[in-house]
Amino acid sequence: MNRIQAILTIDTDNLPSNFQEIIKDEQEMVLKWKEEGILEHFYLRQTKNGAVFIFKDLDEERVSKLMQSLPLFTLKKSVEYINLIKQF
Numbered sequence: 402m403n404r405i406q407a408i409l410t411i412d413t414d415n416l417p418s419n420f421q422e423i424i425k426d427e428q429e430m431v432l433k434w435k436e437e438g439i440l441e442h443f444y445l446r447q448t449k450n451g452a453v454f455i456f457k458d459l460d461e462e463r464v465s466k467l468m469q470s471l472p473l474f475t476l477k478k479s480v481e482y483i484n485l486i487k488q489f
Contacts, residue, residue, distance in 0.1 A: 402457065404441065404485040405464045410451040411476040426472040434467070450478075455485075 434440035
């Protein structure tokens, strides 16, 4: 069972005035992915400058497209994809 971890870091120095609306839209999308069963885990970063997503049974190209559809992706500073193999 493959897993892909996506680590999104946003540019917190240049947040738009509608940031709270963007967060609401983001939460709805993440919840939809959880309900669809493609997102296994979601963690906010303690530094409050991004999040960690763990997708299951998708390839990196599909995960990249999903991440690009996130409302917060337009504020990205960086995004890193790490392919994982679940052992247990």
